[in-house]
Amino acid sequence: MVSNSRTPAGAGGLRQLNGKQGFRPLNQPVPAAVEADGAGNPAAVLWRGVFRRVAAIHDTWRIDDEWWRDEIARRYFLLELEGGRRLTLYRDLCRDLWFAQPYDRPRDAASA
Amino acid sequence: MFYAGRPMDVACLLIPDFLVALARRDNPALRGRPIVIGGSPEEHTAVAACSREAAAAGVTIGTTLRRALALCPDAVFLPLQEGQAASEAAALFDLLKLYSPVVEAIAPGHLHFEMRGLPQLARLEPQHWLEDLHQAAEAATGLPIRLAGAPAVFAAHAANFGEEGSRRPVLLREDDAPRYLARLPVEVLPVTPAMHQRLRLFGLVRLGQVAALPFAAMQAQFGRDGARAWRLARGHDDSLILPASEEVRLVEEIELPGPTALSEPLCIGTRGLLQKALERPEARGRSLRKVEWRVGLESGEQISRRVVFREPTADPARILFVLRPKIERLQLPSAAISLGVTLSGLCSEYGHQANLWPVGPRRWRELVESVEQLHARVGEPQVFRIVEVQPWSRIPERQLGLVAFGS
Numbered sequence: 001m002v003s004n005s006r007t008p009a010g011a012g013g014l015r016q017l018n019g020k021q022g023f024r025p026l027n028q029p030v031p032a033a034v035e036a037d038g039a040g041n042p043a044a045v046l047w048r049g050v051f052r053r054v055a056a057i058h059d060t061w062r063i064d065d066e067w068w069r070d071e072i073a074r075r076y077f078l079l080e081l082e083g084g085r086r087l088t089l090y091r092d093l094c095r096d097l098w099f100a101q102p103y104d105r106p107r108d109a110a111s112a
Numbered sequence: 113m114f115y116a117g118r119p120m121d122v123a124c125l126l127i128p129d130f131l132v133a134l135a136r137r138d139n140p141a142l143r144g145r146p147i148v149i150g151g152s153p154e155e156h157t158a159v160a161a162c163s164r165e166a167a168a169a170g171v172t173i174g175t176t177l178r179r180a181l182a183l184c185p186d187a188v189f190l191p192l193q194e195g196q197a198a199s200e201a202a203a204l205f206d207l208l209k210l211y212s213p214v215v216e217a218i219a220p221g222h223l224h225f226e227m228r229g230l231p232q233l234a235r236l237e238p239q240h241w242l243e244d245l246h247q248a249a250e251a252a253t254g255l256p257i258r259l260a261g262a263p264a265v266f267a268a269h270a271a272n273f274g275e276e277g278s279r280r281p282v283l284l285r286e287d288d289a290p291r292y293l294a295r296l297p298v299e300v301l302p303v304t305p306a307m308h309q310r311l312r313l314f315g316l317v318r319l320g321q322v323a324a325l326p327f328a329a330m331q332a333q334f335g336r337d338g339a340r341a342w343r344l345a346r347g348h349d350d351s352l353i354l355p356a357s358e359e360v361r362l363v364e365e366i367e368l369p370g371p372t373a374l375s376e377p378l379c380i381g382t383r384g385l386l387q388k389a390l391e392r393p394e395a396r397g398r399s400l401r402k403v404e405w406r407v408g409l410e411s412g413e414q415i416s417r418r419v420v421f422r423e424p425t426a427d428p429a430r431i432l433f434v435l436r437p438k439i440e441r442l443q444l445p446s447a448a449i450s451l452g453v454t455l456s457g458l459c460s461e462y463g464h465q466a467n468l469w470p471v472g473p474r475r476w477r478e479l480v481e482s483v484e485q486l487h488a489r490v491g492e493p494q495v496f497r498i499v500e501v502q503p504w505s506r507i508p509e510r511q512l513g514l515v516a517f518g519s
Contacts, residue, residue, distance in 0.1 A: 022492075022493035022496070022515055022516025023513055023514070023515050023516075024496065024513060024514040024515075025501075025509050025510070025512075025513045025514075026498065026509070026511075026512040026513055026514055027508050027509050027511070027512060028509050029508075029509060063506050063507070065506055065507060072507060101508055101509070102508075103508040
């Protein structure tokens with residue numbers, strides 16, 4: 001019987017799978033070089049070797065999770081660069097670092 | 113000469129107590145008698161509608177039929193004929209569509225529609241245009257109809273609901289509307305019954321009393337509903353009429369080259385009709401959920417079959433695959449001379465995820481062995497499949513992962 005490749009691995013699946021040979025997480029955040037403005041919003045992003053100005057920020061949302069373990073606090077920005085390129089970036093609020101990561105706003109995320 | 117001020121933009125058509133009015137039209141002996149619609153009193157169901165005479169005895173919609181009998185022993189209990197009510201409401205809607213391009217059905221026997229510029233097109237004054245429509249609607253339905261035109265939806269709606277008895281169509285000008293609304297009861301406001309009751313407890317019986325209050329007082333007491341009620345009571349309403357979206361139906365018909373009673377020519381003709389319908393621009397890039405197939409017979413009869421797909425499709429072969437057994441099972445009383453199909457329930461294109469290869473158990477085993485051989489040769493996994501790891505997680509990198517194929 002062929003197993004369904006979309007079947008969830010179940011609770012705690014990540015920890016089990018992380019130790020397993022041949023497991024690779026998908027959609028890992030990629031470090032990004034970002035110039036922020038005074039309010040902490042991205043003003044320019046290094047994209048393909050050139051700093052491009054942010055033309056518009058279409059959406060922003062925040063994720064706070066796992067404060068009991070390794071705290072995760074991120075502010076995501078769905079933005080458009082000059083030239084029309086759309087990107088999703090987030091600022092890691094715990095480490096003050098910027099990352100790029102394609103991601104849709106979760107429905108229950110509190111608006112910024 | 114037309115009325116001065118803002119043109120009459122919208123109108124409300126109302127048949128008060130629609131279900132009761134239908135029952136009285138079909139049986140004039142019921143006029144003046146209390147009527148309860150929903151079934152016979154021994155049934156364990158609730159009142160779907162009741163006449164004003166029954167309401168005066170304490171019967172309300174939702175009361176159990178037994179309780180309704182106790183409250184109003186003289187009432188005539190009638191079954192709820194939903195099919196008849198729906199078809200009468202649809203006929204009224206179709207009639208109104210002949211008069212106005214923008215019609216919104218609020219409830220059976222209750223419609224809002226735009227009339228901006230329409231009297232001018234007919235070279236009539238708005239009052240005469242409404243009277244023409246009133247006469248046509250009453251003649252077509254045989255039901256008592258109320259019509260009101262006004263510059264805004266609420267004023268037209270309230271003019272119909274606020275006054276009892278039949279009468280000529282009401283036409284409100286923008287400068288008349290506040291004065292007219294002022295004498296209507298607060299029950300015409302589209303707020304909860306609890307708020308109607310609270311307004312009455314405050315001694316606010318007419319819209320004019322609500323309009324005379326300071327805005328802040330209404331807002332402080334009733335919140336957002338209070339603010340809205342205050343604006344409506346003053347005739348300020350910017351709500352729009354939302355016309356019903358019309359379903360796209362693709363109809364194709366052919367006359368058969370000669371009469372036949374065999375199923376194969378019918379299937380061939382059906383395939384041609386389906387292909388023709390699916391090539392039409394309206395169907396391009398879309399899938400459908402419903403197909404109605406019909407065959408016309410020499411005797412003048414028509415036989416039809418309806419198919420509803422669980423998954424929308426745009427594949428004529430798949431549609432025919434479902435229709436074919438129905439066609440083959442038909443025992444036609446006379447020869448078929450025409451065929452027709454109606455495609456409806458059109459929706460956006462529906463994709464099916466196909467397998468990479470048509471994999472059978474043997475082929476699958478071979479594939480797994482080949483991949484394992486590749487992994488062994490390279491020393492680490494090279495082929496992966498996507499699995500959902502924590503699909504509920506808000507952390508994006510936790511949601512999906514790749515695991516080695518075959519593991």
